[in-house]
Every structure is written in C-alpha cells, then in structure tokens.
Amino acid sequence: MRQKIDKIPARLDLTQSVTGLILGLFIMGHLIFEASILVSNEMMYKVTVMFEGYYFLGQTHPAIVSLLAGFISIVFIAHAGIAMRKFPANYKQFKTMQKHISIFNHDDTSLWMVQAFTGFIMFFIGSVHLYMMIAQPEHIGPFASSNRVVHEFMGPLYVLLLLSVVSHAFIGLYRLALKWGFMEGKDYRASRKRFKILMKAFIAIYLILGSLSLAKYTYIGMTHDFSTCAKYKSKTINLEQH
Amino acid sequence: MNDKKPRILKISILRFDPHDPDDFPHMETFEIEESDGMTLFIALNEIREHHDNSLKFDFVCRAGICGSCSMLVNGKPTLACRTLTAKLGENISLAPLPLFELIGDLSIYTGKWMRYLNEHLETWIHDKEEELKFDNLEEKMEPELADEIYELDRCVECGCCVAGCGTIQMKPSFVGAVGLNKIARYHLDPRDKRTDEEYYELIGNEDGVFGCMTLLGCEDVCPKDLPLQSKIAYLRRMMIKASMN
Numbered sequence: 001m002r003q004k005i006d007k008i009p010a011r012l013d014l015t016q017s018v019t020g021l022i023l024g025l026f027i028m029g030h031l032i033f034e035a036s037i038l039v040s041n042e043m044m045y046k047v048t049v050m051f052e053g054y055y056f057l058g059q060t061h062p063a064i065v066s067l068l069a070g071f072i073s074i075v076f077i078a079h080a081g082i083a084m085r086k087f088p089a090n091y092k093q094f095k096t097m098q099k100h101i102s103i104f105n106h107d108d109t110s111l112w113m114v115q116a117f118t119g120f121i122m123f124f125i126g127s128v129h130l131y132m133m134i135a136q137p138e139h140i141g142p143f144a145s146s147n148r149v150v151h152e153f154m155g156p157l158y159v160l161l162l163l164s165v166v167s168h169a170f171i172g173l174y175r176l177a178l179k180w181g182f183m184e185g186k187d188y189r190a191s192r193k194r195f196k197i198l199m200k201a202f203i204a205i206y207l208i209l210g211s212l213s214l215a216k217y218t219y220i221g222m223t224h225d226f227s228t229c230a231k232y233k234s235k236t237i238n239l240e241q242h
Numbered sequence: 243m244n245d246k247k248p249r250i251l252k253i254s255i256l257r258f259d260p261h262d263p264d265d266f267p268h269m270e271t272f273e274i275e276e277s278d279g280m281t282l283f284i285a286l287n288e289i290r291e292h293h294d295n296s297l298k299f300d301f302v303c304r305a306g307i308c309g310s311c312s313m314l315v316n317g318k319p320t321l322a323c324r325t326l327t328a329k330l331g332e333n334i335s336l337a338p339l340p341l342f343e344l345i346g347d348l349s350i351y352t353g354k355w356m357r358y359l360n361e362h363l364e365t366w367i368h369d370k371e372e373e374l375k376f377d378n379l380e381e382k383m384e385p386e387l388a389d390e391i392y393e394l395d396r397c398v399e400c401g402c403c404v405a406g407c408g409t410i411q412m413k414p415s416f417v418g419a420v421g422l423n424k425i426a427r428y429h430l431d432p433r434d435k436r437t438d439e440e441y442y443e444l445i446g447n448e449d450g451v452f453g454c455m456t457l458l459g460c461e462d463v464c465p466k467d468l469p470l471q472s473k474i475a476y477l478r479r480m481m482i483k484a485s486m487n
Contacts, residue, residue: 005442010485013452013478085448086455093412100340100411103317109408109457179456181475188472192458 012082017176019079024169024176026072031166031206035213041142041220045234048141060239065137073130080123087116111171118164125161142232143224149214150221162210166203174199249276249332253285255297256337259346269335270294282322282336283311286348299348306465309398312339312405313348319405321465322348339405341414352401359417363444365424368436383432394427394473396466403470406459415449419460419470422451426473429480438484446485451477 033051037044051068052060088094101110132148133140139148149155177183177195185191251274258267272289283304290297302308304323311322314337316330327334338344343351359365403419410416425445428434445451454474461471 005439005446005485007485009447009452010442010482014482088412096411097408100408103314104406104408104459105317106406106457106459106462108462109459112408112455112457175456178458178471179454179475180478181472184472184475188469192471 012085015078016082017179019075019082020172020176022075023072023079024173026075027165027169028202028206031210031213035209037142037145037213037216037220038209041232042234042236044142044145045232045237049237049239052137054237054239062137062140065140066134069130069133069137073127073134076126076130080119083119087120108175111175115168115171115175118168121160121164122168125157125164128157129161142220143226143229144231146217146221146224147226147230149217151226155214155218158214162207162214166206166210170199170202170206173202250274251276251285251327252333253289254333254335255289255347256335257297257347258344259298260344261346276327280327282315282325282327282334285327286322286336297348298346300350307398309352309400309465312350312352312400312402312465313337314339314405319402319463321400321402324465339401341404341410342401350401352399355401355404356399356420359421360424363417363421363425365421365428367428367431367434368440369433370435381432387430387432391427391430394423394430394468397423397468398466400465402463402465403460406463408457408459409453409455413449413453416453417445417450419464419468419474421445422454422474422477423468423470426477429477438480439487442481442484445477446481451481454478 033047036047049055049060051065052062053064054060088097097113101113132154139145149158174195178192181188183191252271253274254269254271256267257270259265272293274285274288274293277284281304283301286297286299286301290299299313299322300310301323302310306321306324309321312319313322314335315322315325316335317337319339322336336348338348338350339352342355345351397420399420401420403423404410407416407418410418422445425441428436429441447453451474456471456474458471464470
C-alpha cells in the first residue's frame with residue numbers, strides 16, 4: 001500500500017506565513033493607533049477606550065485588551081517557534097551564510113540576516129511588551145503610557161522594539177507576497193520591484209511615525225506632573241475608573 | 243575606431259588543485275590588455291595562452307548554451323562566456339562555484355551534482371508504460387502550454403542558481419531552484435501522469451519547496467532568465483493544495 005504523504009511540512013510553511021501575515025497587519029494598525037498621541041491626548045484617549053469597548057458596550061473593559069494581547073501572544077509564539085526552523089542551526093551554518101552574504105552582496109539575501117537578527121531580538125523584548133499588555137491593560141493612556149516610557153524605563157526597550165518590528169514586519173510581508181505569488185500579475189518581475197519600493201516606503205513611514213509617537217510620549221512623561229493626576233481626564237468622556 | 247588606450251585588467255583567480263596534497267587555495271593575479279568586445283572567456287584563454295598554461299577552466303559553446311563556464315565573477319555566479327569585461331571594473335575576481343566538486347581552479351563537476359538531483363527528483367515524463375501504445379499519435383498540446391514548458395526547459399544546469407542560493411549554503415540537501423524548476427516543468431506537462439501527491443512526495447518537504455526561504459538569489463543570477471521566483475511560488479501553492487486533499 002502507498003504510504004500517506006506527510007502533510008506537516010506544508011502546514012508548517014502555511015502557518016508560518018499566515019501567522020506572519022496576521023502579525024504584520026496587526027503591527028501596521030498598532031503603530032497607527034499608537035500615533036494618535038500625535039493628534040492630541042484626547043484622541044489617544046479615545047482610541048484607548050475604543051479598544052476597551054467603550055463605544056460598543058457603554059463602559060470600558062481593559063480585559064478586552066488583555067484578551068487581544070493574549071491572542072497576539074499566541075500567534076507571536078507560534079510564528080517564532082515555526083520560523084525558528086529557518087535559523088542557522090550551528091556556528092558552521094551561520095558562518096557559511098555570513099560569508100555567502102558578504103561575497104554575494106545581494107539585497108534580498110542580506111535582508112534575511114536582518115530578519116533573522118530582528119526576529120531573535122524580539123523573542124525577548126517582544127515577550128516583555130506583550131506580557132505587560134496582558135498583565136496591566138488598564139495602564140494604557142496618554143499619561144499612563146508616557147509614565148511607562150519615562151518613569152518605568154520602557155523607552156529604550158520600545159526604541160529597540162520599534163526598529164526590530166518595523167524592519168522585520170515589512171521585509172517579511174515583502175517576502176510573503178513573492179513567496180506565494182500574491183498579485184504577481186502578468187509581469188511578476190515588475191510587481192516584485194513595486195513590492196520592494198512599497199517595503200522601503202513602509203519601513204521609512206512607520207519608523208518616522210513610531211519615533212515621533214515615542215518622542216511625544218517621552219515629552220509628556222518628562223513634563224507632566226504625575227503626582228497630581230496619573231491618569232488622563234477626558235473632557236468629553238467621563239468614566240469613574242479613569 | 244576607439245583611440246583610447248585599452249585598459250589593463252587585473253584578473254585575480256582563486257587557484258587550487260585538490261589533487262595536489264601540497265597545494266592550498268590562493269589568489270593569483272594576471273594582468274592582461276583589454277580588447278574590444280572581450281568576454282571573460284576570451285580573457286581566460288589569453289591568460290592560459292600567454293601567462294599560465296596550467297590554469298583550469300571549463301568552456302564548450304562560448305554562447306551561453308552549454309552552461310559549462312559558470313563561475314563567481316566578483317562574487318556573483320554567472321556564465322563567463324556571456325560576461326563582457328567592459329561591464330566590469332579593472333579589478334576582476336574569479337572563483338569556482340561553491341558546493342560543487344572542484345576539479346581544479348575554476349573547473350567544477352556540476353554534472354555529478356545534477357545527475358544525482360535528476361535521479362532523486364525523477365525528472366522525466368512518467369506515464370503508465372503498460373498502457374502506452376506507440377502507434378498512437380501523440381496528443382496535441384496548446385501552443386501556449388508548449389511555450390510555457392519550453393521556457394522552463396531552457397535550463398542548462400549551469401549551477402548559478404545553486405551557488406546564488408543562501409538556503410542551500412546552510413542546508414546542502416535542499417534541491418535548489420534548478421530542481422524545483424524541473425518539477426514545475428513536468429507538473430505543467432500533461433504527458434506526465436504523476437499525481438499531485440506523487441509530486442508532493444518529491445518536493446513537499448524542507449529539502450524541497452518548503453525549504454525555500456525566498457531569498458531570490460536564484461532568480462537574480464539565472465543566466466537564462468528563467469521565471470524561477472514565479473514557478474517556485476506556483477509549486478508552493480500546488481503543494482499546499484495537495485496537502486489539503
């Protein structure tokens with residue numbers, strides 16, 4: 001009798017791509033919502049309570065943010081675990097690849113090293129960030145987040161995380177499109193060029209956006225007097241627990 | 243006519259004779275005068291004729307058809323016969339393609355590697371032989387399909403895609419773009435009666451299409467401009483589909 005085919009390699013490959021896609025799209029949204037602080041404190045507050053369910057349930061439930069962060073954590077761990085297969089397994093493989101990259105001098109191959117490196121960094125700093133969001137979802141807001149950035153020393157971690165996640169996500173999404181032939185069109189070479197331009201543009205835009213938001217949170221954290229009010233009071237939305 | 247003084251090219255070649263126990267890999271630089279329309283094939287012959295007749299390198303067709311003269315030119319895998327020296331700087335470095343058995347200097351044994359690959363992936367038309375009737379006319383094929391198959395059949399097994407593949411550097415059991423391209427070619431061919439499950443058994447693993455990390459070195463170095471990126475994506479989709487059944 002014919003042996004059944006082993007479907008696991010196909011599933012791993014597909015799961016790596018799907019989880020990567022979810023995380024990539026999530027980050028695109030995350031950093032935009034994050035940047036609401038650039039509009040105003042009030043705007044960022046509104047985004048915060050929106051994710052806590054205020055506009056749908058009439059009151060805020062930070063647990064919703066916990067749940068969302070929990071879901072992203074599961075996707076994150078699955079993606080990391082599966083993508084780890086592609087890491088160099090020992091020093092010899094690492095050295096061979098590094099040598100190949102330096103001799104070959106080929107963009108898309110060199111970008112792989114960036115992805116492996118940023119992916120590895122995010123094992124640690126991504127986990128810290130996710131855990132905090134699960135554990136303390138109520139500490140999000142124009143003042144609470146600024147306090148975390150400045151007085152809880154999360155600033156340096158966020159800088160590293162921003163650099164890693166933005167480059168990893170957009171290089172990943174670029175590769176994902178080529179890997180599956182997404183929107184290949186008649187001339188797949190032309191579409192690859194377009195995707196590459198998009199990738200670079202998105203990395204630049206998101207790095208600028210993320211840095212500006214982080215700068216604004218830092219500014220608020222340094223100038224705001226947290227001893228009088230640690231939490232932001234909205235002019236339009238009046239909630240007891242906020 | 244060009245009255246500019248011809249350039250003096252400094253061609254550094256990685257030399258090594260693996261059969262000589264006293265030899266070790268080293269770079270040797272030769273200076274030659276560039277001529278109009280000079281290719282690396284002409285330059286290497288000049289070196290062998292006038293500088294060192296022990297220099298080993300492979301050539302057959304001189305026209306990018308046989309795939310024998312693949313080598314690393316300034317680190318990039320390509321065919322030497324189709325590389326004009328005018329497109330390169332004065333300092334040119336040449337090295338044999340990695341991963342293949344080295345015969346000596348720039349000469350490598352791609353044939354052995356390719357033969358193993360072809361046997362492993364069974365790159366020939368599979369049909370139910372007992373049902374074959376040789377007096378039947380061959381079934382007609384749409385010209386577009388024939389063109390598509392022919393396009394992939396242009397592979398000359400030069401090994402450039404293998405040398406340009408980062409994945410295979412780390413994991414030498416990976417079949418590379420040359421292998422996947424061949425499978426894509428037979429997968430397209432209606433005369434090949436293999437089922438998707440049978441193809442899956444050949445490349446539905448991490449030595450096959452799921453090992454590819456889409457670094458696209460293969461796509462960017464293929465001297466025959468084969469649509470490797472697009473065909474690997476096609477196979478990936480086909481193999482996922484096969485795994486869903």
